[in-house]
Amino acid sequence: EPRDAFWYRPDEVSEYQGDNDYAAENPPFGANFTYYLKDGYQSKEAKRQEREAEVGEDEDVPFPGWNGLEEEIREQGPIVQVVVKDSTGTVVNRVTGPTSPGFHRINWDLTHADKGLVDPGEEIPESMSDNGFLATPGTYTATLTKVQNGEVTELSGPVTFEVTPLREGTLEGAPGGEIASFRQELETFQQELTAASNTLDEQIDKVHALQTALARAEEEAPDLVKRLHDARSRLLELREEMEGSEAKNQIGERNPPSPSSRMFVGYRALGTTYGPTEMHEKTVAAGRSELANIQDRLSELAEQVIPELEREVRAAGAPPLENGQD
Known part of the structure; x- marks a missing residue:
């Protein structure tokens, strides 16, 4: 049973820093x-190697054929x-x-x-x-x-x-259904935050590449230089709103609350057997609301502003970006 x-x-x-100290591992x-x-x-490769191991010292190892080797490479499991x-x-x-x-x-x-x-x-x-x-x-x-x-x-x-x-807690914890609901909300928040962070990094890299391309253009385009700089500044401001000041993060200085910091408050709620409190739930809800505002402005930059800048950079006689628009 x-x-x-x-x-x-x-x-x-x-x-423990003592003499004759012994401890065995706990059960997992x-x-x-x-x-x-x-x-x-066994995989096809393992079966073949097993057969080859049985070949005598003076015998030739049979060649399985190119199709057989290709099947081994493509096999899953x-x-x-x-x-x-x-x-x-x-x-x-x-x-x-x-x-x-x-x-x-x-x-x-x-x-x-x-x-x-x-x-x-x-x-x-x-x-x-x-x-x-x-x-x-x-x-x-x-x-x-x-x-x-x-x-x-x-x-x-x-x-x-x-x-x-294993034991009853000193305080009454959240019901299992409430913990499960909070976990699902936090997982969705985590996915949304990661997706926004990835998009932000991609767009910052793209603007940098456009600045590099414009520096090799056939035409002078001072207005484009300024607009690319402004787009970069807007992206970096969104990053600070989402993750905190880069300068402060480097030395561990405290930042105002951000979607990233609020998400980690949610993590701590699921780091105990008690589950989330009302404070945890409100903090995660505030983080998702802040992130939604950032996502709207990021979408405008990624879908409208930067693609238009890319077209104008190409029109100025700059080389194209890899995987970019002509």
């Missing part, structure tokens, strides 16, 4: 899953995962484990999958349990699956288990 997974916030271990925090694979699963779902059937996280034969034990650290924006060049991680927010107590299921070349196969499960608090 599945055992409960205890819910708490692990503390950092303090070092979260829910431990044990599974057995009779034969295991195999991956064995435990898929964790909550009581509504929503996937909370996926934990990847070994694919070799035998018994294996893997651990879910009771976090949701990271909902931050995904970089287009980012690889699929071996585990989705990094940087996600802590799940709340409740009933969960775990299902063992295999993923290979786009095919998902259920191997075992689902198994139902409970996540239960």
